[in-house]
Amino acid sequence: MRERHINAILLGGLLATALAAWGLDQPFTITLATKVAILALAGVGLNITLGLGGMISLGHAAFFGIGGYAMGILASHAQNYTPLMEAPLLIEGTNSMPVIWLVAIAASALAALVIGALSLRTTGAYFIMVTLAFGQMLYYFAISWPAYGGEDGLSIYVRNGFPGLNTLDPIQFFGLCFVLLCLVLLFVARLGRAPFGLALTAARQVPARVEAVGLSPYRLQLVAFVLSGAITGLAGALFADLNRFVSPAMFSWQTSGEIMVFVILGGVARLCGPVAGAALFILLEHWLGALSEFWHIYLGALLLIVVLFARGGLIGQIAGREAAHD
């Protein structure tokens, strides 16, 4: 089966699940489908760095958390009717999703620019450790920031609004997240086929050859890292809105690891790999979690099997090696 057919089945399946749950009045299932869409979005962000660029970042929770806190901070000021900054540079809070998304994207992109500019001067294990260190720095910063809940996190009582939609209705919020996921997937698909994406793939394989044709591997990787961070930040803002809660856990290395697990389970460098991975992860969490609180053991075993025997992930096993530049 060709990869594009698998992608269509995956996205169609996710949409059909949410619609069926809506028809059967199962809001919890819609929430699960929304969670899959949002976590898949975070994985799609990481997949630019990991799949296209070959950079193993263990710090993507930093961007996920920044997106989450961008939502939390703006919404908490809006719900408390207190400005974020006092006059003369007056900045008000907001509960408008589009504004929050823009702030989340801008803040996480800026953070990715700074983190990427420093960490991309290293490679291999050092790159992993530097990105991990940045993530943990932000985690501890969030813990020690009492103004926004510190270790306890920050609750938002009402979900933020989107013009023309009732975002408290689970199916409408799912629709919003699903459309965003599809738009980002479309963007990433075009990115991968564009000269930028091809050069990034080439830089992953042999940086010196890319330099010889006039492209800077560092610049290519930095742009990819920033795009990746921005998408993961957007996912963080949506995740915070889904839960109406942000906490330092969004910055933790476990979150970085989970996002990476989605990508590996579904298929590194596969466009919809993170969608398949996130769906499988949520299903396992839901089903196995009901059987045993130690469900992570089974997840670990599955991850081992995928890494050892199915390196293209779920999508790679079905589609073969045709599409990915691996």
Add this chain to the structure above:
Amino acid sequence: MSLLELEGVEAVYGTTQALFGVDLALGEGEVLALMGRNGMGKSTTVKVICRLLPQSAGLVRFDGRLLAGMPAHRVARLGVGLVPEGRRCFANLTVRENLIAAARPGDWTLARVHDLFPRLAERAGQRAALLSGGEQQMLAIGRALMTNPKLLILDEATEGLAPILRQAIWDVIARIKRETGLSILVIDKSLRELSQVADKAVILERGRSVWSGAFSDLDAGVAGQYLGV
């Protein structure tokens, strides 16, 4: 004024000196043959020009600009197109992707490269790793042309190819010279084929340029003394 000038260029690999003073000058529209026996510093000279290896002494000037301290990708962007020894295509990209990944605006487009190498158009969707040696060489030349260079450097472009493919590559080099007036620096051991395209020659011996002049002045005595033919 020369497009490319090297004056007293020296280079080292770690603690081993490889170049001890290379001088050459290549004008616009000229084809220069860089010659010498194996291990005399030809590929090292190319690496220094492309800034893939820093010079330890001397000057490298391209299009009026000194290249010292410049990163390799900026040198390529100034207009130095390299066809490296051993082809070195992006193995896991397709032929078309190899060409467009490196493309920059200019006269050389995908259509023009396909016109020069119709085989690449036929193989557009095939991964570079699955091409024959001759096809990979065509792709390496096409990729360098897609960067729209002012100077094309061909490092052992025909090495390891069957005679019929070698001749096809030489025909293309002659066509590029005839139709575009592109400056070309070519490294090869085939005197007979070089004589069809080269205007000038520089011979390297143990990391030094020991002979330079018009290719037509390269007589049997010089060839015998420095090239062993």
